[in-house]
Amino acid sequence: MPCRGLLSVIEKLKGSTDQEVRIVLLGLDNAGKTTLLKNLASEDVSTITPTQGFNIKSVASHGMKLNVWDIGGQRKIRPFWKKYLENTDLLELSELIDEENLKGVPVLIFANKQDLATASPASEIAEGLNLHTYRDREWQIQACSAVSGEGVQDGMNWICNNIVNKKK
Protein backbone atom coordinates (compact mmCIF):
# COMPACT_ATOMS: atom_id res chain seq x y z
CA MET A 1 0.00 0.00 0.00
CA PRO A 2 1.63 3.29 -1.05
CA CYS A 3 0.33 5.12 2.00
CA ARG A 4 1.71 2.61 4.43
CA GLY A 5 5.03 2.70 2.54
CA LEU A 6 5.25 6.45 2.90
CA LEU A 7 4.34 6.18 6.57
CA SER A 8 7.11 3.71 7.24
CA VAL A 9 9.63 5.96 5.47
CA ILE A 10 8.55 8.86 7.70
CA GLU A 11 8.77 6.64 10.77
CA LYS A 12 12.29 5.60 9.78
CA LEU A 13 13.28 9.22 9.22
CA LYS A 14 11.95 10.07 12.65
CA GLY A 15 14.05 7.22 13.98
CA SER A 16 11.10 5.67 15.74
CA THR A 17 11.21 1.95 16.24
CA ASP A 18 8.03 -0.09 16.34
CA GLN A 19 6.70 -0.65 19.79
CA GLU A 20 6.78 -4.36 20.64
CA VAL A 21 3.85 -6.00 22.34
CA ARG A 22 3.36 -9.56 23.46
CA ILE A 23 0.01 -11.24 22.93
CA VAL A 24 -0.58 -14.72 24.33
CA LEU A 25 -3.23 -16.91 22.73
CA LEU A 26 -4.68 -19.39 25.20
CA GLY A 27 -7.51 -21.83 24.79
CA LEU A 28 -8.43 -25.48 24.86
CA ASP A 29 -7.02 -27.85 22.27
CA ASN A 30 -8.86 -27.78 18.96
CA ALA A 31 -10.15 -24.24 19.59
CA GLY A 32 -8.33 -22.91 16.52
CA LYS A 33 -5.46 -20.89 18.02
CA THR A 34 -2.84 -22.00 15.49
CA THR A 35 -5.31 -21.52 12.64
CA LEU A 36 -5.95 -17.98 13.87
CA LEU A 37 -2.23 -17.25 14.12
CA LYS A 38 -1.61 -18.55 10.61
CA ASN A 39 -4.54 -16.55 9.29
CA LEU A 40 -3.05 -13.42 10.87
CA ALA A 41 0.25 -14.13 9.15
CA SER A 42 -1.55 -14.83 5.83
CA GLU A 43 -0.30 -18.41 5.78
CA ASP A 44 -2.02 -21.56 4.55
CA VAL A 45 -4.42 -22.92 7.19
CA SER A 46 -5.23 -26.25 5.56
CA THR A 47 -2.57 -28.48 7.15
CA ILE A 48 -2.42 -27.68 10.85
CA THR A 49 -1.67 -30.32 13.46
CA PRO A 50 -2.10 -30.04 17.26
CA THR A 51 0.60 -27.84 18.79
CA GLN A 52 3.00 -29.80 20.96
CA GLY A 53 4.87 -26.78 22.32
CA PHE A 54 4.31 -23.27 21.07
CA ASN A 55 4.58 -21.07 17.97
CA ILE A 56 5.47 -17.39 17.85
CA LYS A 57 4.81 -15.09 14.93
CA SER A 58 5.41 -11.39 14.61
CA VAL A 59 2.80 -9.33 12.83
CA ALA A 60 3.05 -5.61 12.12
CA SER A 61 -0.14 -3.73 12.92
CA HIS A 62 -1.08 -0.16 13.92
CA GLY A 63 2.60 0.85 13.95
CA MET A 64 3.36 -1.86 16.48
CA LYS A 65 5.14 -5.16 16.32
CA LEU A 66 2.80 -7.77 17.76
CA ASN A 67 4.60 -10.87 18.94
CA VAL A 68 1.82 -13.41 19.10
CA TRP A 69 2.43 -16.56 21.16
CA ASP A 70 0.30 -19.58 20.41
CA ILE A 71 0.57 -22.24 23.08
CA GLY A 72 -0.70 -25.81 22.72
CA GLY A 73 -3.95 -26.37 24.60
CA GLN A 74 -3.88 -30.14 25.11
CA ARG A 75 -4.40 -31.20 28.72
CA LYS A 76 -0.84 -32.51 29.01
CA ILE A 77 0.53 -29.14 27.85
CA ARG A 78 -1.69 -26.84 29.96
CA PRO A 79 0.56 -27.04 33.03
CA PHE A 80 3.24 -25.33 30.92
CA TRP A 81 1.08 -22.27 30.23
CA LYS A 82 2.37 -20.74 33.43
CA LYS A 83 5.89 -20.83 32.04
CA TYR A 84 4.84 -18.44 29.30
CA LEU A 85 3.05 -16.12 31.66
CA GLU A 86 5.84 -15.30 34.07
CA ASN A 87 5.29 -17.63 36.98
CA THR A 88 1.56 -17.46 36.64
CA ASP A 89 0.04 -20.59 38.05
CA LEU A 90 -3.18 -20.95 36.11
CA LEU A 91 -5.15 -23.51 34.28
CA GLU A 92 -8.39 -21.69 33.52
CA LEU A 93 -9.49 -18.30 32.28
CA SER A 94 -11.11 -17.51 35.63
CA GLU A 95 -7.76 -18.09 37.34
CA LEU A 96 -5.95 -15.99 34.76
CA ILE A 97 -8.35 -13.12 35.37
CA ASP A 98 -7.63 -13.23 39.11
CA GLU A 99 -3.85 -13.29 38.72
CA GLU A 100 -2.20 -10.36 40.48
CA ASN A 101 0.57 -9.90 37.89
CA LEU A 102 -1.89 -9.89 34.98
CA LYS A 103 -4.07 -7.23 36.57
CA GLY A 104 -5.43 -4.72 34.08
CA VAL A 105 -4.27 -6.70 31.03
CA PRO A 106 -6.99 -6.37 28.36
CA VAL A 107 -8.65 -9.66 27.42
CA LEU A 108 -10.11 -10.46 24.04
CA ILE A 109 -12.13 -13.64 23.69
CA PHE A 110 -12.38 -14.99 20.15
CA ALA A 111 -15.63 -16.95 19.77
CA ASN A 112 -14.20 -19.03 16.94
CA LYS A 113 -15.67 -21.42 14.36
CA GLN A 114 -18.69 -19.21 13.73
CA ASP A 115 -18.79 -20.66 10.20
CA LEU A 116 -20.17 -23.87 11.77
CA ALA A 117 -23.90 -24.06 12.44
CA THR A 118 -23.14 -25.76 15.76
CA ALA A 119 -20.96 -22.92 17.12
CA SER A 120 -22.24 -21.22 20.27
CA PRO A 121 -23.04 -17.56 19.61
CA ALA A 122 -20.65 -15.03 21.14
CA SER A 123 -23.34 -13.75 23.52
CA GLU A 124 -23.79 -17.23 25.01
CA ILE A 125 -20.04 -17.62 25.50
CA ALA A 126 -19.81 -14.20 27.14
CA GLU A 127 -22.52 -15.22 29.57
CA GLY A 128 -20.92 -18.60 30.26
CA LEU A 129 -17.59 -16.94 31.03
CA ASN A 130 -19.24 -14.25 33.20
CA LEU A 131 -17.47 -11.55 31.23
CA HIS A 132 -19.90 -8.90 32.51
CA THR A 133 -18.40 -9.33 35.99
CA TYR A 134 -14.93 -8.14 34.88
CA ARG A 135 -14.46 -4.75 36.44
CA ASP A 136 -10.78 -3.77 36.44
CA ARG A 137 -9.88 -4.57 32.86
CA GLU A 138 -11.07 -3.99 29.34
CA TRP A 139 -12.63 -7.03 27.74
CA GLN A 140 -14.24 -7.82 24.44
CA ILE A 141 -15.74 -10.86 22.80
CA GLN A 142 -15.32 -11.20 19.06
CA ALA A 143 -17.14 -13.73 16.90
CA CYS A 144 -14.81 -15.06 14.22
CA SER A 145 -13.81 -17.81 11.88
CA ALA A 146 -10.08 -18.50 11.81
CA VAL A 147 -10.62 -20.51 8.63
CA SER A 148 -12.33 -17.77 6.60
CA GLY A 149 -10.67 -14.94 8.51
CA GLU A 150 -13.98 -13.23 9.24
CA GLY A 151 -13.80 -11.23 12.46
CA VAL A 152 -10.09 -11.91 13.02
CA GLN A 153 -8.93 -8.45 11.97
CA ASP A 154 -11.70 -6.79 13.98
CA GLY A 155 -10.39 -8.58 17.06
CA MET A 156 -6.82 -7.53 16.38
CA ASN A 157 -7.96 -3.93 15.86
CA TRP A 158 -9.58 -4.00 19.29
CA ILE A 159 -6.36 -5.33 20.85
CA CYS A 160 -4.24 -2.68 19.15
CA ASN A 161 -6.60 0.14 20.12
CA ASN A 162 -6.62 -1.01 23.71
CA ILE A 163 -2.87 -1.20 23.90
CA VAL A 164 -2.63 2.31 22.44
CA ASN A 165 -5.25 3.61 24.91
CA LYS A 166 -3.46 2.01 27.85
CA LYS A 167 -0.13 3.60 26.93
CA LYS A 168 -1.61 7.12 26.66
Ligand SMILES: Nc1nc2c(ncn2[C@@H]2O[C@H](COP(=O)(O)OP(=O)(O)OP(=O)(O)O)[C@@H](O)[C@H]2O)c(=O)[nH]1
Ligand atom coordinates in the same frame (compact mmCIF):
# COMPACT_ATOMS: atom_id res chain seq x y z
N1 LIG B 1 -14.80 -24.79 10.69
C1 LIG B 1 -13.78 -24.24 11.35
N2 LIG B 1 -12.75 -25.02 11.71
C2 LIG B 1 -11.74 -24.43 12.38
C3 LIG B 1 -11.70 -23.03 12.67
N3 LIG B 1 -10.55 -22.76 13.32
C4 LIG B 1 -9.90 -23.92 13.42
N4 LIG B 1 -10.59 -24.93 12.87
C5 LIG B 1 -10.22 -26.35 12.77
O1 LIG B 1 -10.12 -26.85 14.09
C6 LIG B 1 -9.05 -27.79 14.18
C7 LIG B 1 -8.08 -27.37 15.29
O2 LIG B 1 -7.45 -26.15 14.93
P1 LIG B 1 -6.04 -25.72 15.58
O3 LIG B 1 -5.74 -24.37 15.02
O4 LIG B 1 -5.03 -26.78 15.40
O5 LIG B 1 -6.45 -25.64 17.13
P2 LIG B 1 -5.49 -25.25 18.34
O6 LIG B 1 -6.33 -24.41 19.26
O7 LIG B 1 -4.23 -24.67 17.86
O8 LIG B 1 -5.23 -26.67 19.03
P3 LIG B 1 -3.97 -27.09 19.97
O9 LIG B 1 -2.73 -26.75 19.21
O10 LIG B 1 -4.10 -28.56 20.20
O11 LIG B 1 -4.11 -26.32 21.25
C8 LIG B 1 -8.39 -27.81 12.79
O12 LIG B 1 -8.92 -28.93 12.09
C9 LIG B 1 -8.85 -26.52 12.16
O13 LIG B 1 -8.94 -26.59 10.75
C10 LIG B 1 -12.82 -22.23 12.25
O14 LIG B 1 -12.91 -21.03 12.43
N5 LIG B 1 -13.83 -22.90 11.59
Ligand SMILES: [Mg+2]
Ligand atom coordinates in the same frame (compact mmCIF):
# COMPACT_ATOMS: atom_id res chain seq x y z
MG1 LIG C 1 -2.30 -25.23 18.01
